[in-house]
Amino acid sequence: MILPDPQTILAELATCTTEDQLKDFFSTYLGKKGSVNGLFKQLKDLSPEEKKTKGQEIKALFDSVNNAFMSQQDEIKRAYRDQKLSEEIVDISTPSNPLPLGHANLQNQLRRTVEQIFQGMWFHIEYGHDLVDTFENFSSVNIPPTHPATEMHDTLYVNGESKEWQKLMMRTHTSAHQNELIRKYGPACKIMIPGKVYRNENLDASHDVAFWQVEWVVIDKWLSIGHLKGMMEQILQGILETDQVELRLRPAYFPFVEPGFEIDAKAQVWGKDKRLEILGAGMIHPSVLEQAGVDPNEYSGFAFGLGMTRLVAIRYGLSDIRLLTNGDLRFAKSF
Numbered sequence: 076m077i078l079p080d081p082q083t084i085l086a087e088l089a090t091c092t093t094e095d096q097l098k099d100f101f102s103t104y105l106g107k108k109g110s111v112n113g114l115f116k117q118l119k120d121l122s123p124e125e126k127k128t129k130g131q132e133i134k135a136l137f138d139s140v141n142n143a144f145m146s147q148q149d150e151i152k153r154a155y156r157d158q159k160l161s162e163e164i165v166d167i168s169t170p171s172n173p174l175p176l177g178h179a180n181l182q183n184q185l186r187r188t189v190e191q192i193f194q195g196m197w198f199h200i201e202y203g204h205d206l207v208d209t210f211e212n213f214s215s216v217n218i219p220p221t222h223p224a225t226e227m228h229d230t231l232y233v234n235g236e237s238k239e240w241q242k243l244m245m246r247t248h249t250s251a252h253q254n255e256l257i258r259k260y261g262p263a264c265k266i267m268i269p270g271k272v273y274r275n276e277n278l279d280a281s282h283d284v285a286f287w288q289v290e291w292v293v294i295d296k297w298l299s300i301g302h303l304k305g306m307m308e309q310i311l312q313g314i315l316e317t318d319q320v321e322l323r324l325r326p327a328y329f330p331f332v333e334p335g336f337e338i339d340a341k342a343q344v345w346g347k348d349k350r351l352e353i354l355g356a357g358m359i360h361p362s363v364l365e366q367a368g369v370d371p372n373e374y375s376g377f378a379f380g381l382g383m384t385r386l387v388a389i390r391y392g393l394s395d396i397r398l399l400t401n402g403d404l405r406f407a408k409s410f
């Protein structure tokens with residue numbers, strides 16, 4: 076029996092560079108039908124003496140080829156892993172592209188500033204909820220459902236089957252929360268109610284279907300129109316941060332106050348000077364106080380409802396309030 080030259084086999088092994096080539100090599104020499112492995116089967120035809128010497132030679136040959144195969148296999152796997160690692164490596168020290176940082180809507184910015192001012196003056200801040208019932212929005216503030224005043228606000232009602240659902244509506248003003256909050260805190264109390272309100276309006280530069288109002292309600296003994304006027308001026312000066320804005324106060328009708336006022340501010344709308352109505356206010360009507368469980372003979376109160384969206388437009392010199400919500404990035408980025 077002549078054994079093959081190990082150097083020739085090892086030289087062939089050295090040419091294997093892929094796992095597939097290694098597999099072929101294994102089945103040619105070391106597998107069940109491989110030629111080196113097959114030498115063991117030939118031992119059975121030899122004499123016991125030859126078996127011993129040839130057996131040792133075959134074993135030595137098999138071991139040397141097998142060991143070389145194993146280290147070649149390790150080498151190919153390591154090279155493959157190194158190549159993958161170098162291709163897929165993530166360098167966590169590389170500086171990333173900075174994400175552009177946005178900012179809060181101008182309405183929210185101003186609302187938060189105003190909230191902080193009034194929190195510091197011990198006002199309770201309440202947001203209510205956008206969906207209210209007709210009692211809260213109308214009856215609780217002295218507007219019976221049949222009253223023509225319900226038509227002052229083009230109301231968005233909930234389109235529901237049941238009677239309960241039919242009573243639900245999107246609040247048309249933050250005054251909808253006066254009754255429940257006066258019950259909750261008063262008398263005496265100081266409450267601020269920022270909130271989004273909804274009206275079925277024809278849209279233009281100063282009218283939107285959803286806009287922000289902020290309501291202030293103050294109830295105490297001996298409150299007068301003097302207090303109302305003083306506070307109203309302070310609020311507007313604080314928010315507008317200028318005395319350049321021309322304000323006009325005129326008597327107005329709101330069923331839940333007596334007397335009532337409206338405040339207009341001069342502003343540029345569509346390139347023209349216009350007076351924009353920004354605030355409704357008045358001394359709270361005795362029957363609204365009574366509804367909320369407060370004795371009007373002992374206490375009085377005043378309330379304002381500020382059109383926050385319009386005021387923001389005036390504050391930042393915008394010609395159209397819809398710029399605040401139409402999602403135009405050129406506008407958003409200019410602040």
Ligand code: FA5
Nearest residue numbers: 248250282283286352353354355356357378379380382
């Ligand atoms: C009211 O909503 C009263 N609840 C305000 C009030 C509160 C009066 C407390 C007395 C006492 P009015 O409908 O006028 O009032 O709305 C108040 C403000 O909301 C207006 O002055 C105006 O600035 C703003 N506003 C009204 N309609 C719109 C609209 N469609 N788009 C943007 N702002 C509006």
